[in-house]
Amino acid sequence: MDDLYLILATLAFLGGFILAAVSLRSERPRKQGVNIPIAAVGLVFQSLFLQLRGEMHGRCPITNGAEVLVFVSWSIVIMYLALGKAFRLSLLGVFTMPMVFFFQLFAIVYLLAADPGPRPPAALDPWLELHAAMSLLAYGAFGLAGVAGVMYFFQDRQLKSHHPGRLFYSMPPIRYLVAALVRLLVIGAVLLSVGIVAAFFMKVVPDRGHLLISGAVWIVYLVLIVVHFIKRLPPKPLSFWAIAAFAFALLTLSAL
């Protein structure tokens, strides 16, 4: 049943992306906010999947790479639904959907090929739950910052080429993209800091590798933010490092 929910969520995101792509090519303008209900449907199925996996393991469902990818996707969708409209970033959903779709596709392939099955239940520890939830929500914010970075590069290229296409007119201004990217980095860093602080109160001390990796991700983002606020990084390197840092964070997740 959990696989079915995951497949349904993945199909919802694929459908959202296809719908957006088709409407962008259409002669009629796309309906504003059509991605939001689709993302919400996907989120419901993601949540059902994670709930079933959580019940199966008797703990937060981040016991293997597939679950971590779904959890990160879930966080990205939550961040998109919570902040997308406030940041006035049209098409954020269009760029987010394919990323979430591919993450979940990997998760499906992983689970179908070699689902490691239930882990022995861990003793209930609210600090552990807080650590996991905050850290993964932070990854959601970092993921969305990466999406804003990709959107910046796209829009910058359109402007530099002198041949703006149809998508250009639907995209947000680059100044708004950069502002949203910085805010998402800060939100992510704050959430990750809370997650890391929570880890110090956990009953079971995390292993050394886990600590090193989490610390490395935290430091990468902290350095990026501090450097930006001190030296005011230009948009291009800022966007590049937001994408690179998220790629690094994803790689470290696979190591966890």
Place this chain on the structure above:
Amino acid sequence: MSIFCLGVNHKTAPVEIRERLAFAEKSVPQHLSEICGMDEISEAVVLSTCNRVEIYGGSETPAAALDKLVEYLIGHFAVEPGEVEFYRHEADAAAQHLFEVASGLDSMVLGETEIFGQVKKAYAMAQTTGTTSRRMNKLFQQSFTVGKLVRTSTRIQQGSTSIGSAAVDLAEKIFGQLDGCRVMIIGAGEMSRTTAQSLLSRGAKSIIVSNRSYDKAEELALELKGRAVRFDDWENCLDDVDIIISSTSAPHAVVKHEMIHRVMSGRRGHSLFLIDIAVPRDIEDEVNEIDNVYLYNIDQLQQIASEGKARREKQIAVCRGVIDEFLREKGIEALAGLPDGRGGSGPDPILTETAARPLTNP
């Protein structure tokens, strides 16, 4: 009882004819009263703008009413019989024409929005004068609905159609809202003035004008409510601006790569938009290679405007589809079913209701 439309526009008559037929705003109520005083005409609305003069009305005998109107126009305006070819529309063709006018499909700049306000104003004036009844009320209310529907459900407004609007659209894609954007003009030519005015109309602030002749710079600065700087000094102002419009008559590049490169290092990530409308060009092409700097020359802006126009022209069929659908669903047939408000016994509920309500957002 049917509706009709008689008129000329920028496609059918040159400005020399249109200016003679134009109704002075103050005289419109009197003309409306005279037109409605004709036996053949029961309702009338006059739409007179710089690109069109049109009279919409209701009549039992629309063909006779149209002939009478032509006579009236020839009699009251300085045009000779046979000098003007008026277009005449009746029934659904008249409604369709008004819907296309209100949607901006009949405008010189396709999809422009000014005409929508002008149609609203023309209708409000006729309503105040008391020359509208059921048919005109319903027809014009529907035209407002269609005008909005066409603009929201098609891409007729998307894309730039002139160099000025292309510059503004690009600036908005870089900076977002232009409130607080600082503009510098190098070379006080006509194109600079027009482009700067387009940017100012969207909220750009603090215009700096520099020109070889300081008097001309001062003159333009005064007109644009900005400040003039001497031509030797404009480089010192580069740090303080977001948009530069250059149109000097210099035979060589005025804005150099090294200059902008140096300026950008101190701008702390803020973008710079350069518009080069000079021929020969004022700004070195390599400037566009600098990160966060966007340079457009006159050909590139013209190309965007041409593409925008072509894109809007492709949208005409889509817009007409929207209008046809509207007409099929609740258009002219609903109008034809209405009894004559003026000739009917008892009060006209639609007229009474509309007249009692201020025309703010039909």
